[in-house]
Amino acid sequence: MGHQDHSFSCAIHPSSLHIHSAFTLQSELELELERRARKLYEQGGQRTMAVAGLGETVCELRQAYESGKTRSLAWRQAQLRGLLRFLKEEEEAAFAALREDLGKHRAEAYRDEVGLLVKSANEALRQLGKWTTPERVWIPLVAFPATAQIVPEPLGVILVFSCWNVPLGLSLEPLIGAIAAGNAVAVKPSELSPCTAKFIGDNIGRYVDASAVKVVQGGAEVGEQLMEHRWDKVLFTGSPRIGRAVMAAASRHLTPVALELGGKCPCIFDMMGSARELQIAVNRIIGAKWSSCAGQACLAIDYVLVEERYLPILLKVLKSTLKRFFSDPDHMARIVNARHFERLSNLLKDKAVAPSILHGGSMDAKDLYIEPTILLNPPLDSAIMTEEIFGPLLPIITLKKIEDSVAFVRAMPKPLAIYAFTGDAALRRRIVEETSSGTVVFNDALVQYAIDALPFGGVGQSGFGQYHGKYSFEMFSHKKAVMKRGYLIELTLRYPPWNERKINLMRRLYRFDYVGFVLSFLGLRR
C-alpha cells in the first residue's frame, strides 16, 4: 500500500536459527535490510520516542491479557462503546488532524474514515454475541456419544501497524476487530501522519482501557524494536517491501502475520449503455482516484484500460466532470510529504512519460498539491506503469479490444482490487474467472470497503489475511476444536493387542457398514 519512508532492519541471526549453511537466502535478506537501516540512520532518520519504555509497554499488555480481563464480553463491549464515544466527541479534532496531515476535506474524512469506523464498531457490538458463541459441529457415529464444537478464543496480544494514508481508519478498524476477539492490542500509527498519530495517542486513553489498549508512537526504529518482541499476531498495512521485513521478523517467534499491501488496481472501462451511465461511471472513477486521498489509497484506481475508439468520449466526460468536482482545489487532499511529492513529480518528469500528459500536470511544491493529471499510453516499462502510483496521476492505456484487458491485467502482479465498468456478462465472467485479485468490483470502485460482509484483503503481491466485519473477529481469534466424550460406550476394537479380525471390524465401521459390522462381530461373516 504505497511507499513508506522507513525500512526495517530485522535482527535475525542465522546462528540462532541453526540454519544449514545452504540457507543463504535468509542471510541475504538480513544483509539487505541492515544496509537500508544503516543508510536511513545516516540520513538522520526520524528520532523516535520512548524506545526504552517499549519493553515495559509490551509487558503491561501481556499482563493485562493474562489477567483475563479482555476475555469478558462486558469488557469488549465497553471498549467498543468507548471507541464510539471517542469518534463522536472528538470528531472535529479528528477532522482537523486529517486536514493537517493530508489536506483531507471533512466530508472525505467522514466518508472514508470516521463514518466507516462508527459503522464497524456498531456492527461489532451488534454481532459480538453471535461471533463469540461456539459453533456445534457434526460427529460421526463411530465416536458416539460425543459432542464437538469450535470455540473461538483470543490469540493474546496483537500488534497493529497502521499506514499514513488512512491514518485513523487503518489504526482503529483493526483495533475494533482485535478487541471484539478479546485481545490486548498495541497500535503503531504511522509517523508520516503525525497529527493523526498524536491525536490518537493523546486521546484514546480516556475512552478505552489503557492497560490493554496502547498506542506506540515512532518510526522505523520503534517498529523494529516492537518486532523484537513476541506477539500473538501482527497486522501490517503498508508496502510489500516492509511487509517482507515484518514477516521475516515475525518468523523468529512463529508469530502469524496478516499483510495488507497494495498494487496497481486497474480499471477496465467498457462502453456504457447510455450517456447517463457514462456520466455515473466517470463520477465513480473520479471518486475512486482523486476524491480519496488524492489517489494515495491502496484501493484507488491506479490506471484505466479502454478501447481506442471510446477514448475520446471518456476523456471528454472525465475532463468536464473533473472541472465540476474540483472547481475548488480545497476538495482534494494533498500529497502527504515532500518526499512523495518528489517521487510523483519524478514519475511525470520522466522524459519518456512527459509527452503522454494529456491533462493537468501542474504542481505546487509548497502546498504539496498536484492537479488531477491524466496521461495517455505512457510506455509500459516506465516507472509510472510498473510501480504503484499512489497519487493523482491517471494513465489511460488504450487497447484494440476491451477483452484484451484480461490478458493485460493477468500479466501484472495480483492487485488488491480489479475494477471493471461493463454491462457485458461474458466479459464480467472472464474477469472473475481468469484474473486474480483481492476483490473485484463491477461498475463502481472503492465502495466494497464499506461492506462488512465482504472480506477485505489481498492475494499474491497484494498480501494475505482478510478483515472487516466478522473477518476482523476471525483474524484475531483462534478457532479451537473441542470434542467431549463420555465413558458409556467403549469401542474395545481400538485397543491392542491387534489382529486381522479387529482390523476387518474397523473397516466395516468406517464404511458405515453397520449391518456388516454387527454380523462380523457376532462371527457370522468374515
Place this chain on the structure above:
Amino acid sequence: MAEAVVRELRASFTAGRTRPVEWRAAQLTALVRMIEEKEADISAALQADLAKPHMESYLHEISLAKASCKFSLKGMKSWTKPEKVPSAITTFPSTAQIVPEPLGVVLIISAWNYPFLLSIDPVIGAIAAGNAVVLKPSEIAPATSSLFAKLLPEYVDNSCIKVVEGGVDETTDLLEQKWDKIFYTGNGTIGRIVMTAAAKHLTPVALELGGKCPVIVDSDVDLHVAVKRIAVGKWGCNNGQACIAPDYIITTKSFAPELVDSLKRVIKRFYGEDPLQSADLSRIVNSKHFNRLTSLVEDKKVADKIVYGGQTDEKQLKIAPTLLLDVPLDTALMTGEIFGPYLPIVTVEKIEDSIDFINSKTKPLAAYLFTKNKKLQDNFVTNVPAGGMLVNDVALHLTNPHLPFGGVGESGMGSYHGKFSFDCFTHKKAVLIRGFGGEATARYPPYTQEKQKILRGLINGSFIALILALLGFPREKR
C-alpha cells in the same frame, strides 16, 4: 531443478488445467483408487519406515486418507460455489458474493511420523481447491517417499501434481522458489526457516508444528477406561511419535499411585510382559531419534524416576512404553517435546493447579482432560489455549472432518481437515456488482453541507438517507 518444476506447474496452472471441478474430482477419485489398490504396498512402506503395526497403518493413515478424499469429493461441489452475502444499504442496489479461487502453485512439505497421511491429506485439500501441487515427502521415511514418487505419477495428472524427493539441499532449493502457499508439517525450528523463506516472496504459510500435549487426569473418572484411552493415544500412535500424542500427564499427588498402577496394568495387557517383542508397537524412526530419546533419561535424576518400563533394543531401534513420576521440571524431558514412548507424570496438590502448569508452557497442539466434573471441563476449555482439545479421550478429534485441525502459538498457524483444507489453499475473492440505479451524488465533491448530511445517513445505513440519495438529492447543477 526446483525452478524447472515450478515453471512447469505455473504454466499448467495458468493454462487453467486445475480449475475445472471435473479435473479435481478425477484426481481425487484416482487417489481413492490408489489407496484401495495399493493398500498392501502402503502398509509395507510404513512397516519398513517405522515398523508401524498394520492396525495403525490402517486406522491412522490409510482409512483417514481415504475418508478425507471421499469427504472432499462430496463437499467440493458446494465448496466451489460462490457464496452470496448481504451487501449494504450504502451500496444499494448491488449484489455481493465471495468467490473461492485457487491460490495457484503450492508446496507441501510433509513429516516422517505419519508419512502417508501427512503427505496425502494436504495434497487432497490443495487439489480440491484447484491448485497445482508439489509434494516433498520426508526423507526420514524413505520407503514412503519413494512410494509416492512411484505411485502418484501412475494415478494423477503429472503436469499439475509432482513429487520432489530429497533432503535439506532439495528442500532449500524448493524454498527459494516463489509459491502461492507453503504448507509445512514438522518442528518449530524448520518452521521458522520455512516462514523466513516464504517472507521473501510474500508467500502465506500454514505450519503444523508440535508441542507438549498435556493430559490432566482427575480422580473422578472411570479409571480403567481412561487409562486404555491414554495408552492407545500414546503408544498406539506410532509409539508416542505423534504431534498429538500425550506428552505428559498431570494428576493430584493423592491420585498418582492409583493412576500409575492402572497404567502399568494396561501396558501389560496391551503389549505383554516384554513390550519390545510386541508387534503392536512402532519402532523409533532412526538411530538419531533413538539416541535423542535415550539421552533424555540418561541423567540419573531422571532415570531414578522411572517407575515402569525403560527397556531398549538399540539394534531394533525399539523403546518400551516407559512411565516416570515427578521428574525434575528443569530437565530436557520436561521442557522439550518428547516425541517418544516416555510418559512422565507430574503431580500437583489440587487438580485445578494443572491449568496454570499447562499455561506456563507454550501453547500445545492438543490438550486433554479426563474428568466428569463439568466445572473443571469449563475451566479447561476457557482457560487453556491450545490447537484443539479433547475431554475424556485422546487424539480422536483429528478424525472429525468438521473440526479444524491446527496449532496456535508455538504449535503452529493455519488449520486443515475437511473443508478447512479446501479453505487453506483458497483465496476468498470478494466480488461486488453494482448497478447504475442508485447514484449517490453525495459521495462526490464539491462537498456541501447537504451532501455531508446524506452521506452520514448512508454510511450509517439509514433508509431515509438512501431514499433521498436515490431520488438524486442534492440536485446537482449541470
